[in-house]
Amino acid sequence: MADLSSDFVGIKSPNPFWLASAPPTDKEYNVRRAFDAGWGGVVWKTLGQDPHVVNVNGPRYGAIWGADRRLLGLNNIELITDRPLEVNLREIKAVKRDYPDRAMVVSLMVPCEEQAWKEILPLVEATGADGIELNFGCPHGMSERGMGAAVGQVPEYIEMVARWCKQTTRMPVIVKLTPNITDIRYPARAAKAGGADAVSLINTINSITSVNLDTMSPEPSIDGKGSHGGFCGPAVKPIALNMVAEIARDAETAGMPISGIGGVTTWRDAAEFLALGCGNVQVCTAAMTYGFKVVQEMISGLSEWMDQKGYVSVAEVSGRAVPNVTDWQYLNLNYVAKARIDQAACIKCGRCYAACEDTSHQAIAMSPTRVFTVKDDECVGCNLCVNVCPVEDCITLEPLSAGTLDERTGEAVKPGYANWTSHPNNPASTTAAE
Amino acid sequence: MAHSPTTPGIAAGRLAKDAYRGNFADLYAPLGPHEAIVAADRCYFCHDAPCITACPTEIDIPLFIRQIQTGTADAAARTIFDQNILGGMCARVCPTETLCEGACVREAAEGKPVQIGQLQRFATDSLMAADTHPFVRATPTGRQIAVVGAGPAGLACAHRLALRGHDVVVFDARKKPGGLNEYGIATYKAAGNFAQREVAWLLSIGGITLRTGVRLGRELSLAELQDDFDAVFLGVGLAGVNGLQIEGDDYDNVHDAVDFIARLRQATDKSKLPVGRHVLVIGGGMTAVDAAVQSKLLGAEHVTMVYRRGRDRMGASDYEQTHATSTGVRIITGASPVRILARDGKVDAVEFAYTEEDRSGMRLGDETFCIPADQVFKAIGQRLDDAPAGLTLDGAKIGVSAGGRTSLPGVWAGGDCVSGGEDLTVTAVAQGRDAAEDIHAALMGLNALAAE
Known part of the structure; x- marks a missing residue:
């Protein structure tokens, strides 16, 4: 049985699944039940200075849905905790005392002034919390007041605040990054430069989930007006994975611990974040949608998969896929694949045909009896047919072995590896054309 | 309750009053x-x-x-x-x-x-x-077309003609329009007076005059219609019913299934409809199933359908067969009636012989059996009776070419009365619609234009 226990920058938890700083971790009542359900740790919902903030009194969430109203993406305009600091600190202390084996990290957001940070850190430390997470990510409301994403979008501020915190507290410092930025590597480098122990990402993405076509108000609508919110849930996972990978493979930040956040809904999502370099994952939308119990599927699923693959620890999984993330220019242009349709599995819907015909290469033939076949002389191996086929594994992309004739180019598939950097069509080619 | 399913003979009100409402409501609730x-x-x-x-x-x-x-x-x-x-x-x-x-x-x-x-x-x-009609008629053409039969074919034809700007008069022999939609299908398939609501909605396009109680060959002649209208569409269905051609076909309580179904559809209080304790339905099509199932729903204790060939040859689909058996109807296949037995002039039982079938055809075997019956419904097919003179028939039905053209100029036909149909509402609709387009093209000279 795989060991799921996790040690993230010295913070120990029985599994790598933490609840992210968000509404589910706003109070003792919730966090106790989350721990009882099996969560390895929590990042307590962001604390700020008193007087505490207020929230809107209308809707805070908007959403997008897939089939059967399955929630695919959630947007929120909720701010940091709207409870007094003292109440939160007291509850954090009580919970940590009763659940010593669980990770208790406290998210913080105070004005970008050294004094403000120096005042709050000892109060948090006194609770017995295991670490802090600096909320430099919230894109709405707080950013208008010079906090959250407003800090996270300026690498110099990140470095400065991280340094203040490291100088003031013994607790590990995790910097939570905003994705609302052009290149995630710069804030990550700044966090490292400031001495942060780790980064966590992604925070939510600026978003308007929908427009009410009757009232012409963005959703969620507060008295006829809407404001952009922070987008999260399954829809953001691909964006998060890329940003995690960018940091994991950046020479300046490689090896820096990463807590992965962004649409983790199943054990599989979690495993992917781990593979791209995360030491653990944080979950929010899945718990908000389905309740705390989802962690049990994540634990059993990750455990079963690790057993199947022979991984004995989470650390062993972490970063396994990072060496395989590369730049486009290094992809092997000698790799030639063709779509193959399993006729026994095909249900003859013709979606592959429509997609190929109307999108790209007219590389699928349709017979009068609805038999669909790939035209190898047209197929560029783009994978679109695979993606639109409703039957899993009915269409696959199969590589041609070296020496095989590629009917599209009329040339044999070349052995070995060749990329764009040395391609004769590349004006900057590093190798002269043969 | 005066009667129950086990009351001997033929009786009404075999079930509790409330049961009828449920039994004849929508078979399936509509999707929310x-x-x-x-x-x-x-x-x-x-x-x-x-x-x-x-x-x-x-x-x-x-x-x-x-x-x-x-x-x-x-x-x-x-x-x-x-x-x-x-x-x-x-x-x-x-x-x-x-x-x-x-x-x-x-x-x-x-x-x-x-x-x-x-x-x-x-x-x-x-x-x-929403009670609005989604189609708007084209500019009036000044042409008038007669449609005979207000069933699916006639209604589809009339609507399409009206849409194209023609004026249409629809004639029907029965009191109400709708044809088999109104008279020929099980109540639970068109609950809530749907057939009449649909006709009213269809007619709301305008330009269609409905004249009911007028039968071709009785109050109407095809020749007159040809004289009075620019074109005629015949969607008269199949008014004739095939008989069993065996001894006892004319006994009391031996009925045509189509009449039973029609009576059921028109009855506002189903508890007043008499039905036998032992009901026997002869035939294997949709009409047989509708008669058998509804007999059961009226409270008959035993309902048996007997079909002469195998299950796979039944006109009723697998789904219909399953529906019948799930309501308690017993289906016997591979047997054909040879004699209806009576007591006091009323049907008492039916004797069947097993059939044998090979490449040379079907014949009756020596083995026979009897099924008790208080009531027998014949559902072995309908036929075209009294086709207007001058129309070329194809087999027993009106022969048509593409677009529903008959052998008579200016006369089109579609639905169950023409050859090549599948006796389905949807096929009748397609034929009525296509005939309307052909009539429109012919009247407006579009065919000639297209040919140029």
């Missing part, structure tokens, strides 16, 4: 808005979809389902009605499992097709509930 969206989500939006090909009226099914899925049920209904103005009834009575749903790729994939019939009902009900 969320159910419809969930069902619509299952459609793959196939390329050149097999369901469209399988539909005699070629409704663009993937498109209308996508329109439901995106919250525009009225647009979905418009997509349906463009092809099939009786899309509401077809959603209820089509044997979808052998048509669109049978062709659905999800049927092939997992044995569970998209619920096309139910989705079609959802869309058409939605638009019809």
